[in-house]
Amino acid sequence: MTIQKPDKTHGWRGSADLWIDAAYEVLIDGGVEAVKVMPLAKALGLSRTSFYWHFTDREALLAAIIDRWEAKNTGNLVARCTAPAGSICAAIFNLFDCWIDEDLFDSRLDLAIRNWALTDAGLRARVNAADATRLAAMRDMFDRHGQDGRLAMIRAHTMIFTQVGYYTMQLGESITERLDRMPLYVEAFTGQAPSKAEIAEFYARHGHDA
Structure with missing residues (x-):
């Protein structure tokens, strides 16, 4: 450090x-x-x-860190879920921006907060509330694109569990490797293959050559 x-x-x-x-x-x-x-x-x-x-004290500093985590990680995730998208695949790519851009979603901070919450009941409640907010935003994203309600929730759970598991395992996968696999993740999460144009747009905003 x-x-x-x-x-x-x-x-x-x-x-x-x-x-x-x-x-x-x-x-x-x-x-x-x-x-x-x-x-x-x-x-x-x-x-x-x-x-x-x-x-005022150390607790106030810790509270400020938690506030930053909520504003950045949960706030940006919800914003990406509600960003304009012409299809469910494009919507998932919008969300996937969070998994690529640390300015949108800080996975190291998310993991640190979750580890901290294991020994802090008050923070555990805030993590649970944040997860509920994130899940609702993902579910609503599927709903807007015609997904059945129960299936939308299962797919939302699958996405959030996959992402939390991904950074918890600290696999060390390169950004290039992640980007190459993301169109297949989109298909796995939606049951639809993204179009070449949707893939190209996603890659372009992350400076990735297909």
């Missing part, structure tokens, strides 16, 4: 985002128990007092 010390002037207290970014790196690498104020302050080259300028 490397936390970049910021450039600063005398008396500078940093920013809330700076502390959250540093805590994020520690959470990803060492779990929630490793997120402590003094080590973060030392890594950033700031004082403990600077931390309390932005947060």
